[in-house]
Amino acid sequence: MAKIHPIRPLPPPEEEPSLDLHARAMDNLRFIRETMERAGSFTAVSGWGQVVIGVAAVLAAAVAQMRPASTETWLGTWVAAAVVSMLVGVLTTSMKARSARMPMLTGPGRKFIVSLAPPLVAGAVLTVVLFRAGMSHLLPGAWLLLYGAGIITAGAFSVSAVPVMGLCFMLVGAAAAFTPASWGNAWMAAGFGGLHVVFGIIIARRHGG
Structure with a gap:
């Protein structure tokens, strides 16, 4: 007579470490996202914002040319235009970055700002130095x-x-730098005005506004 072995229940399946897997998956996704941010390009520069800045510069050049020949009034006009242009640039770029869900203070956005800031600060310092030295x-x-x-x-x-x-x-x-000082306003209008308008239109058409 064959010996009948008792039926033993199968051991319960081991519980999957769902929490650990979820945590690892989130870490991997975070690493991938940060890597893409570091390797990507900051495409939130507003083309239409650049156009507005260019128009403001052309108007500033016209005002500076019409006003009396005073270094203080000339400088004041361009400093005011620079402040307005900076506000327009920050506002329009922030709006474009928000609509594209692109952070401005991390990844390529942060690198863009950090790279742009030092020359602008140097320009502000040189403005004071050259003005005080009578070399405006x-x-x-x-x-x-x-x-x-x-x-x-x-x-x-x-x-x-x-x-x-x-x-x-x-x-x-x-x-x-190598032309007569009387040409200064014309060069400023061509640069801060014309170049901003031309490249602003290019950026707006090719990169979504």
């Missing part, structure tokens, strides 16, 4: 050169049109 006629060339340098370095983390625009600014700045 050198400001158009210095402003255009430093702004162009900042746009080139920041443009390394943005779309291809941005560093090209920076190079054009530097070329206009170099021309302004």
Whole structure:
């Protein structure tokens, strides 16, 4: 007679470490997202914002040319235009970044800002130094050169049109540095006005506004 073995119940399946798997999956997703942010480009530069900045610069050049020949009033006009342009640039870029769900203070956005800031700060310091030294006629060339340098370095983390625009600014700045001081407003209008309008339209059409 065959021996009958008792039926033993199967051991209960081991519980899957669902919490650990979820945590690891979230860590992997976070790593992938941060890697993509570091490797990506900051495409939230507002083309239409650049157009507005360019129009403001043309108006500033016209006002500075019409006002009495005073260094203080000329400088005040352009400083006011710079402040307005900065506000317009920050606002329009923030709006575009928000609509594209692209952070401005992390990844390529942070690199763009950090690369652009030092030349702008240097330009502000040189403005005070040259004005106090009675050499304000050198400001158009210095402003255009430093702004162009900042746009080139920041443009390394943005779309291809941005560093090209920076190079054009530097070329206009170099021309302004070697031409008569009376041409300063014209160079400022061509650079801060014309280049912003032209490249703003290019960026807006190719990169969504």
